[in-house]
Amino acid sequence: MNSKVVLVYPYFRRKDPVAKLFHPLGIAYLQSQLKALGVDVAVVDCTFETPETALAKIISHQPDIVGISIMVSLSRTALDMAVQLKCSLPEVLLVTGGPLPTVYPQRFLSCFDLVFQGEADLTFPRFCLDYLAAGDRQRLIGSIDVNYFPGIYLQRGGKVIASRPVHHPTGLINRLPMPDRSGFPHERYQEHWAASEQIRPATLMVTRGCPYSCDFCSKPIWGNLFRKPDLGNVFTEIQDIVSLGYDRLWIADDSFTLDLDYLQEFCRQKQRRGFSIDWTCLSRTRGIDEWTVNLMKEAGCVKVYLGLESGSDATLSLMQKSSTVQDGLNAVTRFAQAGIKAAGFFMVGYPGETTQDIEKTFAHAMNLPLDEISFNVPLPLPGSTLYARVCHLNPADDWDRASEARFVYDSEFDQEWLQGRINETLAAFKAKNKNQPAD
Secondary structure (H helix, E strand, O other): OOOOEEEEEOOOHHHOOOOOOOOOHHHHHHHHHHHHOOOOEEEEEHHHOOHHHHHHHHHHOOOOEEEEEOOHHHHHHHHHHHHHHHHHOOOOEEEEEOHHHHHOHHHHOOOOOEEEOOOOOOHHHHHHHHHHHOOOHHHHHHOOOHHHOOOEEEEEOOEEEEOOOOOOOHHHHHHOOOOOOOOOOHHHHHHHHHHHHOOOEEEEOOOEOOOOOOOOOOOOOOOOOOEOOOHHHHHHHHHHHHHOOOOEEEEOOOOOOOOHHHHHHHHHHHHHOOOOOEEEEEEOOOOOOHHHHHHHHHOOEEEEEEEEEOOOHHHHHHOOOOOOHHHHHHHHHHHHHHOOEEEEEEEOOOOOOOHHHHHHHHHHHHHOOOOEEEEEOOOOOOOOHHHHHOOOOOOOOOOOOOOOOOOOOOOOOOHHHHHHHHHHHHHHHHHHOOOOOOO
C-alpha cells in the first residue's frame, strides 16, 4: 500500500540489545496530526528491523515525503539512511526534525531537503498538506513563506532561509488529538519487556518544558516554557495505552512533579477513574512533601527516577542545579518510607570538580536508600551551556555512547580510573542490595 508520507524512527535494536525500548512518541504525535488533516501516512519503526528491511519497507510505500526523527544519539544512522533513500527514491522530499536537527539544522541540509525545528507537531503536517496539494511542488518550495511554517529551515538559491520555532500554549495543546500509536510493533515491545522484567511499559508525556537551566541540560524541543495539559486528555491517552496491552506507564517528562497541585490532582483522578495501571516517573528532589509522596503511592506509583547527580554541593553548584545534597537525601528517604522504589542518576568527572567531590558522590550513592544507581561522565549535549564551554569537543560525534565512561572532550580526569571506580561502586551496591526483591 502506497502512503504519501512515511515517518521513520531510525533506531535499530541490534546496536544495543539490552536497551529499555519504547515506541517513539514524537512520531505518534505527528501521525495523529497528519491523519486529522486527511493525509495518507505510514510509520516505519526500525527498532526490530535491520537497515535492509527498514529501507525496503520505506521504498515499498513509494512516498512523496519521508520524515526522519533524529534523537541526539541517532544522527549517524539517520544520515546513512537519508543517503540511501536519495539513491532509491530520487524524487522524494526528505525532511528531518528532532533534538539534534533543532540545535544544528545546517548540518543536515547536505542530506535533507528541509529541517523542522522545535515543536513541529502542527507545522510539519500543515506543510505536508500544502506540498502534496501543490500542482508545482518545486515552485512551492521556491516561494515558500517561512513565517507560515514556524521552525522551518531550508536552503534556497544558496541562501539559508528559516523561521523561529514556537512553543505551543497550553490552550492549543489541549485541542490537539492524542498521539496515534497505530502502526508500531506493540507486541514486540511488550515481549521484550516481559522477557527481561515481567512488565509491559509504555511512554507517556504529560507536561512540556522545564523552567530550570542546569549546565549540562539541553531542551531543544520543549524549551523553558512549562505547560500542563488538561488531565481529561491525559486520561483519554492512558485508556488508549491500556487498550494496547501495556500494564505500566513510564511518565518521561522532566517536570511532571514540578507543580504539586497538578501532580496531586493527577493522583486523585487516576484513583477516581479506576485506572489500576501502575506508573514510574522522573522526579525532582526539591519540594516533594511526605503527603504528596504517600498520595503517589496510593495512586500506583511504584518507582521514581531522581537526577541526584552528585554527593557534593560544590559540584551541584557547578552544574547549576537548583537542589542540594540534603534535598536529595530528603526526597529519597520520603520515597523509601512510602514504599516507592527510587533510582538515582549520578554524574562524575564534571569539569571543575575534584577527586574528593567524586569520592563523595560514590559514598553518597552507597549510603542512600536507593534501589538502583547509575553513573555517567558528563556528556555535553548540543544546546547546553556545558557543550559551549568544554575544550576540543568533536562536533560531529554521534553521542551514541552515553552509557560508557568515555569523555568526548578533553577532561582533567583519567578515564580508566573513573571507569574502575564506577565498576567498584556498582559491584558494592549490588552486593549490598542482593537480598532485596526485584522490581
